[in-house]
Amino acid sequence: MTADRINLHILNLTVTLRCNLRCRLCVADVSKYKPQPHFELDYLRDCIDKCFSIVDYADRFQLSGGEPFLHHDLDKVITKAMTKSDQFGFLGLFTNGTIMPPQELIDQILEYNSAEKFMFYISDYGVHSPKAQELKSILDEAGLPYDIKDYSGEAQHFGGWVDYGDYQFQNRTTLETAKVFNDCAVNQVGGIWACRFGQIHRCTRSASGISLGLTPNDTSDYIDLFDNSLTVGQQREKMMALYAKPYISCCGYCSGDFGSETADRYPAGEQIG
Template sequence: MYNAEGKFVLRRAVLNITYRCNLRCKLCVTGGPRYKVAPHYSFNYLAETMHRFFKIVDYVEWYELSGGEPFIHPDLAELIDCAMSFKKQFDKLLIITNGSLLPHSAVISAMQRHAADIMVFISDYGELSSNVKELTELLLSLNIDCKIKSYHGDNQYFGGWVDYGSWERRNDSPTDLAAKFKRCGASKMQGIFTTHAGTMHWCVRSAKGLVVDKLIPEEASDYIDLFDDALSVEQQRSKIVSLFNKPYISVCNYCDGDGDNAQRRYPAAEQLS
């Protein structure tokens, strides 16, 4: 967190800009297809969220705009420019897409302006990701780094997707919860620090459970409310530090976990009927 120069540093941070998506994946980690009206955040709200985040965090290696499907957001071009106004505070801006859509002209222009500082991760779901080839060629023509993760066929990235289970309380022991938390992919990445609805969480499931859908009992120590003006920057940083020091977080008791290599994986992006 605090480096040798006294800067407050995170490895990775994600800003969820929309839950809207053109796919209807059964095991979508945000659960986007199951909403009648999926959560979606305005440019002004997201710009203020970025401002508040970078007031607390001096530097993050990867800053990610995610969804849902980011290319659906009508203000993505402006959001890219806004993120780049904080360029001195991160290494790369990541955009995660499902490979089914091509960015509109304003987004292409924004990416071209900042080509050296953007990386696009394309999740390739086979027939569902109908524009992977054209998108890849476009990005390469703009000198934008891109990486394709294959999620179709017999050799899916990381073996496919995980089913985190229902939102029923597991009643696991503290020892089992700590072991689950330690095995979790989010913990192995030193926290994903994903921001949803102005609150920053260790993982997406925590964001959904505590704030977005309020599916589990409130536990304010498990997230950072970026819009809480009663707390100073140092107090907000202390809350982040405390997350690193917790043996587990409350959502672990409402999750089957994902860190066991023997845990069953499922074919990615299976669609709801």
């Protein structure tokens, strides 16, 4: 990010928080939402337009959930996203390996992938992801790229998941909170900006914490895409100011383990109840 360009590493758009798994330690906190929000097509189209009126470029634009394949208009969301393809390196689609996409969706993506603009991200939780290997075979046959993370056995990808904590205030000093922010793996990989509920946040935890009422609603911690009192130029200025903050409020409610080499790791995809 520079004085006149907003270039992001990853920009993530949540298309639904509905999910057919109930994973403990889910970073999207889907099990905490009752009911789980599902975002309609027109709203998602507006979010995409507004995001890329503010953001100049993202190396990766992601569609995630929940489980995106549960969205009945996912093909139309992808069509809308691809109208902005000159503003991102490629489009990523996440899935937990529980549902097979319709052949029509595969055919649609094949058309877009001629310019190497698409990537599937598959999380394989073993018995909880009964379609993961079938999807892998379909993508191999179609020649579509994918990244599959194996969480099915003892040797899990990256040792498993970390526990971010349950949004309890950590009572750290300002310097300690800034260190948590600087050491966070989200920053180490160049930043993963999250768009949810019409807001762009520095991370998914910030979006979850504020929307669930578990962390302070500090309006300087996010960009409200639907705040019509601000011009696009003012929204861009606010986003640059957010980028420059030494930490955000949710850092004070995070375990700080994400990015720590000594943090305990837990089996990924472990189901609740």
